[in-house]
Amino acid sequence: MFQIGKTLISEEIIEHDFVCNLNACKGACCVDGQSGAPLEDSETQVLVDIYHRVKPFLRKEGIEAIETQGAFVKGEDGEWETPLVNKSECAYVVYANNGIAKCGLEEAYNQGATKWKKPVSCHLYPVRIREYSEFTAVNYHKWEICDPACSLGQELKVPIYQFVKDALIRKFGKKWYTELEVVAKEHSKP
Numbered sequence: 001m002f003q004i005g006k007t008l009i010s011e012e013i014i015e016h017d018f019v020c021n022l023n024a025c026k027g028a029c030c031v032d033g034q035s036g037a038p039l040e041d042s043e044t045q046v047l048v049d050i051y052h053r054v055k056p057f058l059r060k061e062g063i064e065a066i067e068t069q070g071a072f073v074k075g076e077d078g079e080w081e082t083p084l085v086n087k088s089e090c091a092y093v094v095y096a097n098n099g100i101a102k103c104g105l106e107e108a109y110n111q112g113a114t115k116w117k118k119p120v121s122c123h124l125y126p127v128r129i130r131e132y133s134e135f136t137a138v139n140y141h142k143w144e145i146c147d148p149a150c151s152l153g154q155e156l157k158v159p160i161y162q163f164v165k166d167a168l169i170r171k172f173g174k175k176w177y178t179e180l181e182v183v184a185k186e187h188s189k190p
Helices: 043-055 060-068 102-110 119-123 142-155 165-173 172-187
Strands: 002-004 007-009 091-095 101-103 126-131 134-140
Touching: 007 172, 043 102, 091 102, 101 102, 101 119, 119 126, 119 165, 126 165, 165 172
Parallel strands: 007 134
Antiparallel strands: 002 007, 091 101, 126 134
């Protein structure tokens, strides 16, 4: 672990490589699991506010889940998260013609319907953030469905922190990310 400001960061995000390989995993991180995508408090209202603009991009099953459960739900751990369809896939998931699960929120953003890309937890993945009273933990979440992403990352030589650069800047700011780059450079010295 190392520290930047009030964040404690796992070395794994600079030591391990990662590049999403959607052709291999088909977006399984948005479909598998037992809970929705973690949401920050401020993101819950965003989901409510943009739902009418996002709805045309969603599947019937997702719309039904959102309109039944709400734009967000409280998870078993007491934290906010996206609702699920059939206790499995995120209600905001859409499928491309090739069967790859994608984010309907991001599709609405890409089409100019909203100015909000998606929850920061999704943007950061495979990095997971945990807020504590005195600090924020920044960790790598290893999941076997992402093994193809690890292999592709190794092949392309892209460390996790570089793969999620935009998301880390979105969450912590450019100055923080610049400090992370310095730490990573020092860490990689023989």
